[in-house]
Amino acid sequence: MLIWLKSKGADINSKIEIRPSTRQGSGYGVFVKDAVEADELLFTIPRSACITLDQALQDEVCGKTFQKIIDQAGPGGITVAMAGFMAKEWLLTPTTDNKRTQDTSFGPYLRTLPWTRGVNNQEHILFWSNQEIEMSLKGSMCYSEATALREEVNLAIRVLNGIVKPPIEAQRRKERGDEEKEEEAEQNSGFSWPWQTKSTEDTTTTTILEGLPEAVKGAFVCLLTRAFEDGEGDAEKLVPMLDMMQHSEDPSISHVMRKSDGSVQVRARKALEGGEELFNQYRSELEESMPYHRFFTRYGFVPGVEEDMMNLLQDKSSIFFAQTAEV
Template identity: 35%
Template structure:
């Protein structure tokens, strides 16, 4: 499932990742890196069993959580997985109820026992533009802790480690099932993103396009974020791994404790990949949304509107369409609950689509974020009358999708979103 990048900026002495003020950051693109792993060599893929585990966690996490029995998750023709109607659905029928408590929000990041205080300090110093950084830091930390605890449980099960609390620690990782359903690596569930690309791919595929400047800025921003977040997340990961933090007070260690790392700045093993994956998830699956809360309404019964960035389980599975058959809105009866309903009658077997931002919106950064770089060209035959020939304009690897350029992207009249959605 491949969606729209948000725009990232670096402020002086601070990180700022700015998202649109309305709804989400997602749509479909068709520009792929030649270094993305082919589907038959993926390190792993999200299984339907993992989605079942996600559904079990979701419905048990809150009395307000609801999944229609007509809502099913299946491989999507678009890419990765999508949602489908398992039986006919009537217009207006409720498909999902998603409480805010089941979403990953800044509250989770700021109230985290391990890094919450540090993230609050980062937010105070960097401002609201750092919201995406804070959420990415939180889920990256959770993911790394999750991976470490899973490894420890495996060692216990094979008899290599005696630790009666290992399984309990694993099960207590907050959002465990949701984190395991997200694509942390390139190619998983069709996930591709410029942050996963090699420097060579960026230079080869994007130089000369309007996407190049944004792509370079995004990649540089995430590299900078990784350096900052290493100091925030690192101590927690070292603790989970049983690695002693550097200390000037004593060099004494118990026999089973690992030697501390050097005092100098070192990037925690696996952190760079986790941070990159976290930003891909936030930028491709994140929402900027206003939740309705009756406790914040004023004397005129109007609700205070505070846009907050968040990750929303199950809603992020629906693919984007500019002609959707579903819509999401705040519940009219329940506080802090999102409801997804059918916007028309839907036949059994139809894929369920949502619209995350209007492609006609002048603020839709579709051109800059999704500039298709052609690898083919069409022209009239030089030897045959009334014949068009399509030829490769560069060497193309097996499995690459073929692209043509239908109008110059630099043309001010190019209605890009109409042609490439």
Template identity: 40%
Template sequence: NRKGVNLIVETFTMVSPLIALLATATGSNQQGLINWLRDDSIDCYINPAIAIRQSRCGSGYGCFVTKNVEEDELLISIPTSSCLSIADALLDDDCGEKFGEILKKAGPGGGLVGMAGYIAKEYLKMEHLGEKYEGRWGAYLKTLPFREGMNEQDHMLWWRNNEVETLLKGSYAFDDAMGIRNEVDVAVKILSGVIGPSVKRTRQGFLPFGGNTEGVDEAIRGAFVSIMSRAFDGLLDDEELRLVPLLDMLQHSDEPNIRHATKNGQVDIHARSAIIAGSELMNTYNEQLPSWKYFTRFGFVPGKNDVSVRELLQAKDPIFFEARATAEV
């Protein structure tokens, strides 16, 4: 599960994610991710029955089984060394020292900020360099939603101010959304100054002039969306956030058919019960959250995949506007 994370000024709660949000409408990035995981570590295991397909339960892709699997059968095992964390950001040659300073000043929440800056920088470098990009995380970064609308992903961090005022004001989600947006706005300004010069140098290449920082703020905001909707804490005996490839692709269900646990440096995903061929693998994000908080954290409302959040808000749906005395807490 995800716990409260202090960004810079105040603490806001975020929980364990698993939204299938991928960068393009094709399956090439997903297959590239599987190939990379297998090449990255001999300890990676992906059951031959696993297939990545368009999700039936939300936007983007999901994991399915192509044959019947038994209860407790191992489906996926990802070494923690293949999970992206603040430790990777701190080792970065370009900005690792600056990320370390942020971590010291902001406390535990600085890990989230540093991770966002690191993956945003690497994404922009990969986007510019293409096949010449040599960073370790390229195959994984291609599956993350760095820009609004990627893979039909929606999140209130991308909403315009007038949309927030018009649609959210008066709802249970308004104060929560505004608090998170304000925190991220502060972090974007700080991180833009940290990673901007590195991005500019990459785009400049060997020329003595040129380069720009276009799209840096947008990529940082997209990095926060990725981390808020996908990262886990508590996988090891610490509070460190980690992005776990493949596990973060699984959609949410109140009746999950998998369970995951970390043992001996491996994040193992087992079948919670027998699963029939053709079924999508489902996890539960956080059963204690009220439905409207799924929106401010993950960008969706459970059980409402057939209608957009904007439509729910426009209709003053009870999920968002029921009297506070009887609201979910």
């Protein structure tokens, strides 16, 4: 990914490297190979290398329809639109076992993200089965938020299916050398909300595209766990490499978005020795609006707790379950 970032114009300090995190149960992390001074520039990521709302709305095929989602749904539609853009790009991104020769603009970066359960040790509740939710979270303080989030994502899958399915199927036909149904596909590419489908016999939008549910869930997980405020309204963005850093209440880096060009600069908050892992603060653990059970629902882990989450849930830990005071 470092090669791809540099091709996008990123400025990366030669002391930076990516390798497995030192945090138990974590995926990869960002490290400094040699000592750095306080406020030393570690890397700068240009806006063109970030996944932003602008990228989604400027998409040649789906951008205008993503804007319709935002117009209809308000701020909540921004996440749906960005998830749709990411899912579309991911489903068109080459993997090692297919014959695609054309990579998407963000292919190298997308391949570093946790699209499925277990990748980078990501165990987000959006990847859980309904049975796991009912057995492990029923009665917990995060049950209602978890089920509401899953319902939101299921609706998003239905909405996005009508938007990204036609262009993805068209691209897949081209890859197979099958262009006979291109004209028919173009005629059926109109957007409609799930409740506006005229007939159950119209399978253009009612039949879910293969791989789309998993892609949309993965996109939501990436946005929930890795997105940063973009500084433009309620929009968020994904910043490559910055989003690989593990969480700490005592972060070793600071980051700022430059208003001049939208790039993101990351600097050392303090002097660091060679070999140290870089940590960012996702949210303050002291925020009243972010208790540990909500931290878990949002990010998929509990800060400072290395014990298996399933064991804590099974034991009805006070992290997740309200405790009844003894009389």
